[in-house]
Amino acid sequence: MAWRKLVVGVVAGALVLATVAAALVMFRPDRAIRVATGVVAHNVCSKSFVSGLDPATVFAETIDRGGIRLLRSVLTYQLDRKRDTVEASVAGLFGSRAAFHEGFGCVLLHDSEPPYLLRSDIAALKIPKNPPLLPEIAGAAIVEPTDPRLKAALDRAFEEPAAPPFRRTKAVVVVHDGRVIAERYAAGIGVDTPLLGFSMTKSVVNALIGVLTQQGLVTPSFPAPVPEWRGATDPRRQIEVEHLMRMTTGLALDETNSGFDPSSQMVYLQRDMAGFAAKALLIAPPGTRWAYSSATTQLLARIIRDSVGGPEQTLAFAWRELFNPLGMRNVTLEFDGSGTLQGTAYMLASARDWARFGLLYLNDGMIGGRRLLHADWVALSAAATLDTDYGAGFWTNRSEHPNARARVGLGIPRDAFFASGDLGQRVVILPTQNLVIVRLGDSVDPTGDMSGFARLVREVIAATPR
Numbered sequence: 001m002a003w004r005k006l007v008v009g010v011v012a013g014a015l016v017l018a019t020v021a022a023a024l025v026m027f028r029p030d031r032a033i034r035v036a037t038g039v040v041a042h043n044v045c046s047k048s049f050v051s052g053l054d055p056a057t058v059f060a061e062t063i064d065r066g067g068i069r070l071l072r073s074v075l076t077y078q079l080d081r082k083r084d085t086v087e088a089s090v091a092g093l094f095g096s097r098a099a100f101h102e103g104f105g106c107v108l109l110h111d112s113e114p115p116y117l118l119r120s121d122i123a124a125l126k127i128p129k130n131p132p133l134l135p136e137i138a139g140a141a142i143v144e145p146t147d148p149r150l151k152a153a154l155d156r157a158f159e160e161p162a163a164p165p166f167r168r169t170k171a172v173v174v175v176h177d178g179r180v181i182a183e184r185y186a187a188g189i190g191v192d193t194p195l196l197g198f199s200m201t202k203s204v205v206n207a208l209i210g211v212l213t214q215q216g217l218v219t220p221s222f223p224a225p226v227p228e229w230r231g232a233t234d235p236r237r238q239i240e241v242e243h244l245m246r247m248t249t250g251l252a253l254d255e256t257n258s259g260f261d262p263s264s265q266m267v268y269l270q271r272d273m274a275g276f277a278a279k280a281l282l283i284a285p286p287g288t289r290w291a292y293s294s295a296t297t298q299l300l301a302r303i304i305r306d307s308v309g310g311p312e313q314t315l316a317f318a319w320r321e322l323f324n325p326l327g328m329r330n331v332t333l334e335f336d337g338s339g340t341l342q343g344t345a346y347m348l349a350s351a352r353d354w355a356r357f358g359l360l361y362l363n364d365g366m367i368g369g370r371r372l373l374h375a376d377w378v379a380l381s382a383a384a385t386l387d388t389d390y391g392a393g394f395w396t397n398r399s400e401h402p403n404a405r406a407r408v409g410l411g412i413p414r415d416a417f418f419a420s421g422d423l424g425q426r427v428v429i430l431p432t433q434n435l436v437i438v439r440l441g442d443s444v445d446p447t448g449d450m451s452g453f454a455r456l457v458r459e460v461i462a463a464t465p466r
Helices: 004-025 029-050 055-062 148-158 202-214 241-246 262-269 273-277 293-308 310-327 350-363 377-382 402-409 450-463
Strands: 075-080 087-090 094-103 105-109 169-176 179-185 332-335 348-351 419-423 427-430 433-440
Touching: 029 055, 029 075, 029 087, 029 094, 029 105, 055 075, 075 293, 075 348, 075 419, 087 348, 094 241, 094 332, 148 169, 148 179, 148 450, 169 350, 179 350, 202 241, 202 293, 202 310, 202 350, 202 419, 241 293, 262 273, 262 293, 273 293, 293 310, 310 332, 348 377, 350 377, 350 419, 350 427, 350 433, 433 450
Parallel strands: none
Antiparallel strands: 075 087, 087 094, 094 105, 169 179, 169 433, 332 348, 419 427, 427 433
16 A cells, blocks of 8 residues: 555655646746846936936835836846946846936847847937927926915825825926916926826827828728738738727737736847737727736837838927927937837827927817917727727726726716826826826825825816816
């Protein structure tokens, strides 16, 4: 009997080891850890070199978030100002490295091939050939609120709770009737400081696609011009541009921010992000299933690149057709290693510039009598997708989804829609109130401090005459 128990034990042990080995092959924890070091390297690089923030503070705030928090006791970084690089690793392993290039922000470096480096004269691109179409929204000085109710609203937006999660608000700008009526900034941040928008960058990609649509170069209802899907029997050829915009492609690119999901691995492990996303298989008919996915927006970024002629042309197009007409001055667009706009998360802009961007949508795509976006573009962007509270590049309250109804209950109006990014970056457009409110910061609350943001919106509306 003893030998039988021994055999059974050995077999059981072998099965356990085989199961563990199979799980390691399938889930590749090393990749998830490298995603974490990629987040640290890229964010510390962008926020230190582009925004000019203190690297140690940025590092401490970056590792204080879900998933990465589990590794923070062994996560380290090194910032090299001579080489303009940031390296991050876990106990010296699974390293990631990001490099800064003046005017173009940061890019993650991958061993396979050096990154594409833009060679545009960025200073020249930022000089508009014509005056901005959008009238100036404020003078050089910080606009202090004159209404005590607005001052109290900003006070509360910056106050910290007694215990975590902390709010870490970096900037708030309130624009009413086209002018800044109140703004505030954290220490070390001013009206010109470019701040990372994270997924608010997706809303900027929406605008660039909208400009291309207005110019007749892209049509949302047409099949997405993705070369990898052109085969006669490839079911992905049915995916339309609007499916990419609404994240209803049906592709196996769901995003969970776990480090194991394809979208996270695309952003931090791939030199050619859109090329990686284009390989995904179809798991549902296009237009029938919604799943949040940075990868679908990155495919839109490549469509922009291909439509205008390449990386240098993408940068020139963005400044000529969007940023300069809006008077946006303190913007940095980052690109992936293949020379495609990093459209998922890595545009930096000052809080006032994010507000100028919001005014484009508040004004229904019209600025200074000129239509930048197609006539129905803003309505399309704010209309809910399927049964969700996501529109096309924006989140929306124009929905019966429980999240939208909850926001309305918190005081954010029914017709509101907003750009949203990780850690509570938000630009909310409030058409009925003729308001744009920007909040930027580093809140690790799972909702991005939605309750605090809703309180800010509610109090600003109460203090603003119709």
